[in-house]
Amino acid sequence: MSAIRAIVTDIEGTTSSIRFVHEVLFPYARKRLPAFVETHADKPEVQHWLSEAAREAGFIEASRNEVIDLLIGWIDSDRKATSLKALQGLIWAEGYASGDYLGHVYPEVADRLRAWHAAGIRLYVYSSGSVEAQKLLFGHSEAGDLTPLFSGYFDTRTGPKRETASYARILEVLDEPGDQVLFLSDVVAELDAARAAGMRTTQLCRPPETCPTPATHPCVADFDAVEA
Numbered sequence: 001m002s003a004i005r006a007i008v009t010d011i012e013g014t015t016s017s018i019r020f021v022h023e024v025l026f027p028y029a030r031k032r033l034p035a036f037v038e039t040h041a042d043k044p045e046v047q048h049w050l051s052e053a054a055r056e057a058g059f060i061e062a063s064r065n066e067v068i069d070l071l072i073g074w075i076d077s078d079r080k081a082t083s084l085k086a087l088q089g090l091i092w093a094e095g096y097a098s099g100d101y102l103g104h105v106y107p108e109v110a111d112r113l114r115a116w117h118a119a120g121i122r123l124y125v126y127s128s129g130s131v132e133a134q135k136l137l138f139g140h141s142e143a144g145d146l147t148p149l150f151s152g153y154f155d156t157r158t159g160p161k162r163e164t165a166s167y168a169r170i171l172e173v174l175d176e177p178g179d180q181v182l183f184l185s186d187v188v189a190e191l192d193a194a195r196a197a198g199m200r201t202t203q204l205c206r207p208p209e210t211c212p213t214p215a216t217h218p219c220v221a222d223f224d225a226v227e228a
């Protein structure tokens, strides 16, 4: 079997707990979204993402409050809309800057990323969270600034995480054959899509979750057990 030259990792449920994302990050953005939109509505970037959200929802004309309600509904239904993810990232930046939280990473993640990096394996992130939000999480992680370990980041601007074409695009950017790239995720539909694009895959089942039997992808409980 070919040696692994690059690892692409998911965040939620893989490097970091689902609980941190759903019980810290999402509520933080939900609570602050109305005030954030009011105070930043003059910023072209914010205007752009508000317009994108309205367009995606099919609104012809929408008030600011209607778009805010739309976005809050999307947070509650965990919709992976690029516009929402971009706005969440802008709000989370304020939380990281003011020290309201640090990015959660499981205890073994930082050392294992360092070991892979030291072994010459290039590391990438692919998450539905915006690239800016990914950099914030790893830049302000509980294990310190991990961003120097990563060679690149991908978000939904590359495509949805359950579509094979997204992984094909990532392989093009990495300029590596798929059998030398390992994708790590807790979501089987994402792993299936990555495998269909030619990548190698490993499923993370973080305790108390347990690996399915039979497992359709190699399955481990933590990064130390990943075969790379």
Ligand SMILES: CSCCC(=O)C(=O)COP(=O)(O)O
Binding pocket: 010, 011, 012, 013, 021, 025, 080, 085, 126, 127, 128, 129, 130, 133, 134, 137, 161
């Ligand atoms: C960048 S941390 C926030 C992650 C996020 O917003 C999210 O929706 C989780 O997506 P993932 O693809 O990492 O499961």
Ligand SMILES: [Mg+2]
Binding pocket: 010, 011, 012, 013, 014, 185, 186, 187
């Ligand atoms: Mg995940």
